[in-house]
Amino acid sequence: MMIEVNNIKKSFGDNDVLCGVTFNVDKGEIISVIGPSGSGKSTMLRSLIGLERVSDGTISIAGESFVSDGKYVREREMRHILSHTGMVFQHFNLFPHMSVRNNMTCAPVTNRLLTKAEATEKCEILLDKVGLLDKIDAMPSSLSGGQKQRVAIARALMTEPDILLFDEPTSALDPELTGEVLGVMKQLASEHMTMIVVTHEMGFARYISDRVIFMENGVIAVDGNPEEVIGNPSNKRLAEFLGAALNKE
Secondary structure (H helix, E strand, O other): OOEEEEEEEEEEOOEEEEEEEEEEEOOOOEEEEEOOOOOOHHHHHHHOOOOOOOOEEEEEEOOEEEEEOOEEOOHHHHHHHHOOEEEEOOOOOOOOOOOHHHHHHHHHHHOOOOOHHHHHHHHHHHHHHOOOHHHOOOOHHHOOHHHHHHHHHHHHOOOOOOEEEEEOOOOOOOHHHHHHHHHHHHHHHHOOOEEEEEOOOHHHHHHOOOEEEEEEOOEEEEEEOHHHHHHOOOOHHHHHHHHHHHHHO
16 A cells, blocks of 8 residues: 555644545555545645644555654654655746756755766656756746646656655646646556546546545545546535536536
8 A cells, every 4th residue: 555544634723624534545546636625635635745734643655654643753754754755736836046957956966865967867867758858957937837847747756756746737737738747647647656636637537547536625525436436426516516627627
């Protein structure tokens, strides 16, 4: 089991955002997480990499728990456990004052995971993989939104993670740029990368995912195969959500 989440809870003040969320992810599995704004999707995803601290519950990555019953391991141990995981954010999070090359090589070199030469070689391989090797010395300001997100995906792959988390990776993009990012994600899916994708792209959720999770009000309301969840929804609230989402598309 690559990810095990058991009964995690999270509140912001009096607002309960996660109310006992439980699910597991197998190696190579692709999970799409859908649901209305404010349902807890992004908070849940961010908790899997320690960016949000839960108040209760247990999260294990590749068999190692970094939080058990709401108690976190020490920072050094947590960094080791989370080294299995990479994350791609909605708004790219590229450093604007650094070239594409330096955006990708800075963290691995600074954290002594790779030498400068090793990082440069890996950077070139990954940029070629996402079709942007010719942009290696470009500044982020010269890139389109789709290109920035493809660089962000390549950067997340620099440490060879076993798991990739995507938080609405196409929601900041124009429709014509969405396809190039989804293309890279489909390629990763074909290579059996374990992925959890918070998304509003129902086509990706239905045709690329192994499972779809529908969240509402801080809980998992539905968890099943894509054809059941999206193609033939039995949950009334899910059916209403899908109707609205598909009308937007």
